[in-house]
Amino acid sequence: MSGIFGVVKSTPCASDLFYGTDYHSHLGTRRAGLSTIDNGVIHLNIHNIENTQFKTKFDSDIHEMLGNQGIGVISDTDPQPIVCNSHLGRFAVCTVSRINNIPELEQICLSKNQQFTELSMGKTNPTELVALLITQGNTFADGIRNVFEHVRGSVSFLILTDNGIIAARDFLGRTPLVVGRQGNDYAVASESNSYVNLGFQTEYFVKPGEAVMISSDGIKQLIEPNNKMQICSFLWIYYGFPAVEYEDINAEEVRYRLGEAMGRIDDVEADYVSGIPDSGVGMALGYASGRGIPYKRGILKYTPTWSRSFMPVNQASRSLVAKMKLIPSRKMLEGKSVVFCDDSIVRGTQLRDQTKMLYANGVKRIHIRISCPPLLFGCNYLNFSTSKNDLELITRRVITQLEGGEFRNLEAYMDESSKEYATLVETIRKTIGVDTLKFNSLDTVCKAIGLPKCQLCTHCFDGSSYGE
Secondary structure (H helix, E strand, O other): OEEEEEEEOOOOOHHHHHHHHHOOHHHOOOEEEEEEEEOOEEEEEEEEOOOOOHHHHHHHHHHHOOOOEEEEEEEOOOOOOEEEEEOOEEEEEEEEEEEOOHHHHHHHHHHOOOOOOOOOOOOOOHHHHHHHHHHOOOOHHHHHHHHHHHOOEEEEEEEEEOOEEEEEOOOOOOOOOEEEEEOOEEEEEOOHHHHHHHOOEEEEEOOOOOEEEEEOOEEEEEEOOOOOOOEEOHHHHHHOOOOOEEOOEEHHHHHHHHHHHHHHHOOOOOOEEEEOOOOOHHHHHHHHHHHOOOEOOOEEEOOOOOOOOOOOOOHHHHHHHHHHOEEEOHHHHEOOEEEEEEOOOOOOHHHHHHHHHHHHOOEOEEEEEEOOOOOOOOOOOOOOOOOOOHHHOHHHHHHHHHOOOOOOOHHHHHOOOOHHHHHHHHHHHHHHOOOEEEEOOHHHHHHHHOOOHHHEEOHHHHOOOOOO
């Protein structure tokens, strides 16, 4: 995924831009970039952060970032922001995107005699593609409409201009943007928690398909919002920092409600509940309340050097890091029956390895509780598990095995009242080697978030989506 941040101030913005962008580090692991504008001159710094953290790479760049307004990004995709000089003027752009029709859009741009220059990874840079689509418009508003009309997938972005920052949210709102205010200064971000310590308070949630100009004069609407929304439900389940608010709904509260709902209906006997850090902690706290058993930390993350974002791209290295950053508390585990809460199961390999580690440290019984339904489809919109096709999901591997190599009756495996669903869960339980396993239902997820299903993207659970 990616996280973007922008700031418009009456004073130099470099410090706020640095810290506000850094607060999105949990959303990206590959590259990061900062751009400011000062009297028409655009300053740009981009670094690879695969093997280090954002602050380490950008700390020495701050003195170069001149100007009172700027944008930043941390992402899992190609280098950005992209700087352009066109009939619209000089501007920089950064994106949160998953573009599924890049070859088609390449041909559209090439047919208009446009050219691509950011090919450092041997393919078209999606952010440069967005920039070229923008410049096909007579105005920025026309260009943004052109992006929304042609992109299949999702894209939200910030445009840095001499006059201010334009914030454009994905046409169906799959990825969020929120504006904070401090007097006449403004910040715009993927995550609302990113500007709290900088003194900003939430002023406005940008709506799906809407574009606004943010300047010292305030917030001006350039494009009216869409009347539909499909915001990603997984933002609340996993992606978001616990303090973040999407659509004015706090992520930690949703995770607590997901755990509480599971605890109320669960009948397992256990000594206590523990969250698998970090994204399982909120659910575990809610489960403790709903089930009426203590919350204790049977497994902990070593935070001084292993942040959630500090994960190598290579899968073997990622698996090693996932193991090394979690430390079991043996005295808390020995002879105990423990409920462990986690956000989801993707491949199942990490949870299987964690299970072996927990049993090796003396735990008597392991009961896994997952805050969402089984993941049955790869994500087409947020770059969640981009390296994984559907067959790499543990659910699809199990279904392939059960159905003799075919995907028959896939709908039955989504129905928690069916024998197929029960068989799927039981097979996953045996595969990861735990005593019991339960998932929350999709209805529970929607109720915990507090939005109707039609306003949530639930594609990874049931394959449903708009506009594709």
